[in-house]
Amino acid sequence: MSTVRLTMGQALVRYLCNQFTVIDGKQVPLFAGLFGIFGHGNVTCISEALEAVQDKLPTWRGQNEQSMALAAVGYAKAMRRRQIMVALSSIGPGALNMVTAAGCAHANRLPILILAGDVFANRRPDPVLQQVEQFNNPTVSVNDAFKAVTRYWDRITHPEQIISSLPQAVATMLDPGDCGPAFIGLCQDTQEIAFDYPEAFFAPTVHTIPRLRPDRDRVAKAVELIKSARRPLIISGGGVRYSGAEKEVADFALKHGVPMAETIAGKGAVTHDHPAHVGPIGVIGSSSANEMAGAADVIIAIGTRLQDFTTGSWTVFAQDAQFVSINAARYDATKHRALAVVGDAKETVAELAAALAGWKVDAAWTQKGKAAFKGWNDLLDQHQKPTNDPVPTYAQVVGVVNKWAAPNDTMVTAAGGLPGETAKGWKIKNPNTYDLEFGFSAMGYEIAGGWGHAMAKKGDGETIVMVGDGSYLMMNSDIYSTVLTGHKLIVVVCDNGGYAVINRLQNFKGTPSFNNLIKDSRVKEPFAVNFAQHAASMGALTRQCESLADLEAALKWAKTTDRTTVISIVTDAYAWVPGDADWDVGVPEVSDRPEVRKAREHHETIRKKQRIGV
Numbered sequence: 001m002s003t004v005r006l007t008m009g010q011a012l013v014r015y016l017c018n019q020f021t022v023i024d025g026k027q028v029p030l031f032a033g034l035f036g037i038f039g040h041g042n043v044t045c046i047s048e049a050l051e052a053v054q055d056k057l058p059t060w061r062g063q064n065e066q067s068m069a070l071a072a073v074g075y076a077k078a079m080r081r082r083q084i085m086v087a088l089s090s091i092g093p094g095a096l097n098m099v100t101a102a103g104c105a106h107a108n109r110l111p112i113l114i115l116a117g118d119v120f121a122n123r124r125p126d127p128v129l130q131q132v133e134q135f136n137n138p139t140v141s142v143n144d145a146f147k148a149v150t151r152y153w154d155r156i157t158h159p160e161q162i163i164s165s166l167p168q169a170v171a172t173m174l175d176p177g178d179c180g181p182a183f184i185g186l187c188q189d190t191q192e193i194a195f196d197y198p199e200a201f202f203a204p205t206v207h208t209i210p211r212l213r214p215d216r217d218r219v220a221k222a223v224e225l226i227k228s229a230r231r232p233l234i235i236s237g238g239g240v241r242y243s244g245a246e247k248e249v250a251d252f253a254l255k256h257g258v259p260m261a262e263t264i265a266g267k268g269a270v271t272h273d274h275p276a277h278v279g280p281i282g283v284i285g286s287s288s289a290n291e292m293a294g295a296a297d298v299i300i301a302i303g304t305r306l307q308d309f310t311t312g313s314w315t316v317f318a319q320d321a322q323f324v325s326i327n328a329a330r331y332d333a334t335k336h337r338a339l340a341v342v343g344d345a346k347e348t349v350a351e352l353a354a355a356l357a358g359w360k361v362d363a364a365w366t367q368k369g370k371a372a373f374k375g376w377n378d379l380l381d382q383h384q385k386p387t388n389d390p391v392p393t394y395a396q397v398v399g400v401v402n403k404w405a406a407p408n409d410t411m412v413t414a415a416g417g418l419p420g421e422t423a424k425g426w427k428i429k430n431p432n433t434y435d436l437e438f439g440f441s442a443m444g445y446e447i448a449g450g451w452g453h454a455m456a457k458k459g460d461g462e463t464i465v466m467v468g469d470g471s472y473l474m475m476n477s478d479i480y481s482t483v484l485t486g487h488k489l490i491v492v493v494c495d496n497g498g499y500a501v502i503n504r505l506q507n508f509k510g511t512p513s514f515n516n517l518i519k520d521s522r523v524k525e526p527f528a529v530n531f532a533q534h535a536a537s538m539g540a541l542t543r544q545c546e547s548l549a550d551l552e553a554a555l556k557w558a559k560t561t562d563r564t565t566v567i568s569i570v571t572d573a574y575a576w577v578p579g580d581a582d583w584d585v586g587v588p589e590v591s592d593r594p595e596v597r598k599a600r601e602h603h604e605t606i607r608k609k610q611r612i613g614v
Helices: 008-017 046-052 065-078 099-107 142-149 159-174 188-192 216-228 238-243 246-256 287-295 345-355 363-384 394-404 418-425 445-457 469-474 478-485 500-508 531-536 548-558 594-608
Strands: 003-007 019-023 026-029 031-036 084-089 113-118 152-156 182-187 194-198 205-207 232-236 260-262 277-280 298-302 322-327 339-342 410-413 434-436 463-468 490-495 541-545 565-570
Touching: 003 008, 008 019, 008 046, 008 159, 008 182, 008 188, 008 194, 026 031, 031 046, 031 065, 031 445, 065 084, 065 099, 065 434, 065 445, 065 478, 099 142, 113 142, 113 188, 142 152, 142 182, 152 159, 159 182, 159 194, 182 188, 216 298, 216 322, 216 339, 216 345, 232 246, 232 287, 238 246, 238 345, 246 260, 246 345, 260 287, 277 287, 277 363, 277 418, 287 363, 298 345, 322 345, 363 394, 363 418, 394 418, 394 463, 394 490, 394 548, 410 418, 410 445, 418 434, 418 463, 445 463, 445 469, 445 478, 463 469, 469 490, 490 531, 490 548, 531 541, 531 565, 541 548, 548 565
Parallel strands: 019 205, 031 084, 084 113, 113 182, 152 182, 232 260, 232 298, 260 277, 298 322, 322 339, 410 434, 410 463, 463 490, 490 565, 541 565
Antiparallel strands: 003 194, 019 026
């Protein structure tokens, strides 16, 4: 057997460089690049290997390990899980900074390879700098924290172990049913050790993402159930987009007359004006989709994990509604008494379509969906139209940005008030141009995730980031990263004075405003941050807007700029587009406040509507 002598760090990097995939008929690296911050846990070994291959595996330096990993999540979303980024940190706090991003990738079923320095395998110098010691278990390091938020976890204590570990990590990240983050801890002394690796380990390998075919009997049962339906509804989830099944699902809906709602992750599989589309479903969804869900007798859930914001905490469906759940993941397909059809969305929908040839829903149900969606669009227009009010609403700002955006521009946002306002009000012009990170609702994802999207887009349209002032203050340093690397973003900061949407929920459940808006927090004196000046200090081009007209002018200007451009505008903290779905959150069972007691009484009516998941 032919071998080559390399350190573990060198071997790991060589392996990554020799993994490939095929996208749109073209062979490309499976690992498109690496985000890294070096410290004593990786700078002397892994960096030595990475420096030598920077033309094959480019290393991008971020400002924070969490935001680097979130950028990798954004890249995976933009590439629809077909290409992967690596996030690398030193040990201790650098590694722990990535746990939140790992949770985001895990919740969203997205691939990212996380590499973190670890303690010494030989334990000779223990405790090393940044080592957290567990008195009763010396094998534990901070990297054990990743076990809860990764699909694959390993710690390399001997250089030979990567021969078995790396292929398993890759297989996990490319498995549609088990997809998620993979973590590998790299003991500092193990990185330096040389080993005679088989040359075959580094043979160029082209990976393809498998498409799981559904069980024939389950397909037959699904066909039978769908044919029995008088009021079927499709819920199109993120799995539709990751499978590349957008056309198949849209054509299925249109051919059979089945109204098509979308989840948060599924938004963007079709354009807003697709004839079968009835809008987003759930807590931050549309009245049209929620109306159809409440009346539906069979729900065809495709590629969705049916989280509470999709289901309204399981209040938007009739108690006797039946589910056909099509999902590559058995765990997701089996939820809530569904007829589980475990399989790839594209392949499964194609089989269903063939078996349902000639079948079509009663036209009255299809027309009901169209009428409901028209009503919803009229409501959106009402809320998004400009007024003479001195402070614009989120809905108005979203409407202006959406109208200005070109079809190939991608909009990225995440936590706070913008998820609801964009899920409801952003009208998709081209498929796969919208990313709302709401599987984990990770504040701080917006700018970091936008960096990943801009990398993936390679100049094909603008990357527009819409972010609230709260998320901006939590994580903004990748404005500097994008200026340094030349990945332009257009960032629209909506400043409503704090955590306004949580203040809304707090008030709705009976508690006075407290510790959410800056003015209601324990501060010496409230004052407004000048976000334009702040972003300018990191090299961005900026404008502060006082009106919707200013915003329109600033957006027009932003198209002409050559670097990341940040536009700030004050927005109303109390005005929101209405929604119809309920949401189950804890409300105190006893309280001295009459407002809380009233909220509790109302909340009990919500829980009585919940569909029991057995």
